[in-house]
Amino acid sequence: MALLEVKDVGYQYPSNSAQSITGVNLTMAANSLNVVIGPSGIGKSTLLNLIAGYIQPQVGELRMNGQPIQKASWQRGIVFQDMALYPWLNVTQNITFGPRMRKMASAQIEQRLATLLQETGLEKFKTSYVYELSGGLKQRVALAREFINQPDILMLDESFSALDNLTRDEMHQILLELWASSGNCVIVITHDIDEAMFLGQNIIIMNGKPGTVSQTITNPYFKVAFDEMANNPAYFEFRKMLLQQIK
Amino acid sequence: MKKAAKSRYLLLSVATIAVLLLLWIMATSLKLVPAVLLPSLGKIGQTFVDLSRSGYGGTPLYDHYLITMRRLFLALFFAVIIGIPLGLLSGYVRWVNAMVDPLIQFIRPIPPLAYYTLLILWLGIGEPSKIMLLFWAALPPIYISCFDAVQRIDGEYLQSAASLGASRRQIFFNIVFPVALPDIFTGLRSAVGVAYTTIVSAEMIASSSGVGWMIIDSSHYLKSDVMFVGIILLGVTGVLIDWLLKKLAQRIVHWRGKK
Structure with missing residues (x-):
C-alpha cells in the first residue's frame, strides 16, 4: 500500500470563482523524495495544504496509510517558506516544540535533540533566540523542528527559495542527510528547476488550468549537482524537457 | 534608535x-x-508639604493617594484577569465571540459617567461602585487589544503548531498567548490611561476621599494650589506607571517586531 494516495482531487477556494486544482491523482511511497514543480498559481501550495489537512477537497479523497486525511497531524509535517519559527522561543525550545506538545518522554526528546543539533550544526546556537539567527540557520532550525517529530510525510513549501546559492546548497545537503537517516516521504515544492533536478527522486509536474498533475517522472539525475553535468548534453535535454512541461 | x-x-x-x-x-x-488661577511653584511646593503634614479634609495626603491607587489597581487587576482571557478567547473561539463581543462593543463608546449613577444605585456609594466604574473603563481597551492580536495572528503559526502535534488548547496557550503578549501590553497601557481619566469622575460623586475627590473638592473653594498638587501627583504617577509598563514590556516581550 502506498503511504499517500491522492484520488481525483479537486479544490476551489471559497473566495475564488475559478477551480484551483482538478483531477489530481498521485501516490507516494515511504522513503521517497518527491519534488513538485509547475508554474506560479498552478495549485502546488493548495495540494500541500490538502495533504497537510488544512483544507478538505470538494471532490476526490486523500488517504494516508489507507486512512482519510481529515485534519492536520504531526505525521504530516510542513516547513513554510517563512518557516513560522516562534520568536519567543529559543532554538532548543523551537526544535522540541512538537515532541513537548505530544508529551514525549524528556529522555527521548533530549536524545533526538542532541542528534539533530549535531546533524544540523546548531549546537553553538541552542540557547539563541531564532530572531538572532541568519536565514540559513533559521532554515536548519525549521528542518530540525520537523525531523525531531519523525513525521511519515514532510512537506517543504518553497522553503529554500529566499536563500543565497551557497546556503541553499548547504541546506540541500542537510535535507538529504536528514532524509537518509529518517527514511520518511519528503515532498518539496519549488519553482527552481535545478533544485528540482537535484532533490527530486521523483519529479511531479503540475500544469494546465485548473492545475493538475500531468506527469510523474523518475529523475535520472537525482543528487547529481549541476556543476558535475556541465558537459552532459543528456542532462540539459532532460532539463529542457522539464522546462517545456511547466511553461 | x-x-x-x-x-x-x-x-x-x-x-x-x-x-x-x-x-x-x-x-x-x-x-x-492672578495667583488664584496660577499659583507659584513655591506655593504649590509649600501646599504639598502642608498637605503631607496635616492632610486634606481630615485625611492625610498619602491616604488620599493610597485610596486612589488602591481603586485604580484593583480595577486594573480585575480588568486584566477578565479582559485578557475574554479577548483572547473571543478572537479564538467563534461562539465566545458571538456572546461577548456585542456586549463589549455596546459598553465601549459609552462615557463611564453615563452609567455611574446606576452603578451607585446597584452597588452603593462605597468602594465597589467606584472600582466597578474604573473596571468598565479599563476593560474594553484590554479586550480589544487581545481580540485584535488574535485576529492578526499569522495563520502559518497556527498551522505549523497543529502539524507539529499541538491540540487546539495547546495552541491557545503556547502560540496565541505569546503572539498576543506585545498587544496585551499596549492594551494595558491604554487601559491605565482610560482608567486614569475616569478616576476623577469616580471620586467626584458620593466620595470624601482620594486625590480625585481632593481636586474636585478644592475647586469648590478655588484652592488652586491644592488642585495643582493633586493634578501633579496624578500626572507624575501616570507617567511613572506608563514608564514601568514600557520597561516591563521591553523585558518580557523581547521578540516584539522580530521574526
Whole structure:
C-alpha cells in the first residue's frame, strides 16, 4: 500500500470563482523524495495544504496509510517558506516544540535533540533566540523542528527559495542527510528547476488550468549537482524537457 | 534608535519642560496671572508639604493617594484577569465571540459617567461602585487589544503548531498567548490611561476621599494650589506607571517586531 494516495482531487477556494486544482491523482511511497514543480498559481501550495489537512477537497479523497486525511497531524509535517519559527522561543525550545506538545518522554526528546543539533550544526546556537539567527540557520532550525517529530510525510513549501546559492546548497545537503537517516516521504515544492533536478527522486509536474498533475517522472539525475553535468548534453535535454512541461 | 539621537531627543523633552517651568515662574513672579488661577511653584511646593503634614479634609495626603491607587489597581487587576482571557478567547473561539463581543462593543463608546449613577444605585456609594466604574473603563481597551492580536495572528503559526502535534488548547496557550503578549501590553497601557481619566469622575460623586475627590473638592473653594498638587501627583504617577509598563514590556516581550 502506498503511504499517500491522492484520488481525483479537486479544490476551489471559497473566495475564488475559478477551480484551483482538478483531477489530481498521485501516490507516494515511504522513503521517497518527491519534488513538485509547475508554474506560479498552478495549485502546488493548495495540494500541500490538502495533504497537510488544512483544507478538505470538494471532490476526490486523500488517504494516508489507507486512512482519510481529515485534519492536520504531526505525521504530516510542513516547513513554510517563512518557516513560522516562534520568536519567543529559543532554538532548543523551537526544535522540541512538537515532541513537548505530544508529551514525549524528556529522555527521548533530549536524545533526538542532541542528534539533530549535531546533524544540523546548531549546537553553538541552542540557547539563541531564532530572531538572532541568519536565514540559513533559521532554515536548519525549521528542518530540525520537523525531523525531531519523525513525521511519515514532510512537506517543504518553497522553503529554500529566499536563500543565497551557497546556503541553499548547504541546506540541500542537510535535507538529504536528514532524509537518509529518517527514511520518511519528503515532498518539496519549488519553482527552481535545478533544485528540482537535484532533490527530486521523483519529479511531479503540475500544469494546465485548473492545475493538475500531468506527469510523474523518475529523475535520472537525482543528487547529481549541476556543476558535475556541465558537459552532459543528456542532462540539459532532460532539463529542457522539464522546462517545456511547466511553461 | 541610536544612542546619540536618543540623548538628543531626551534633551529636547527636558528643555521643553524647563522652558514651560520658566514661563510659569515668570508669569507668577511678575504677577502676569492672578495667583488664584496660577499659583507659584513655591506655593504649590509649600501646599504639598502642608498637605503631607496635616492632610486634606481630615485625611492625610498619602491616604488620599493610597485610596486612589488602591481603586485604580484593583480595577486594573480585575480588568486584566477578565479582559485578557475574554479577548483572547473571543478572537479564538467563534461562539465566545458571538456572546461577548456585542456586549463589549455596546459598553465601549459609552462615557463611564453615563452609567455611574446606576452603578451607585446597584452597588452603593462605597468602594465597589467606584472600582466597578474604573473596571468598565479599563476593560474594553484590554479586550480589544487581545481580540485584535488574535485576529492578526499569522495563520502559518497556527498551522505549523497543529502539524507539529499541538491540540487546539495547546495552541491557545503556547502560540496565541505569546503572539498576543506585545498587544496585551499596549492594551494595558491604554487601559491605565482610560482608567486614569475616569478616576476623577469616580471620586467626584458620593466620595470624601482620594486625590480625585481632593481636586474636585478644592475647586469648590478655588484652592488652586491644592488642585495643582493633586493634578501633579496624578500626572507624575501616570507617567511613572506608563514608564514601568514600557520597561516591563521591553523585558518580557523581547521578540516584539522580530521574526
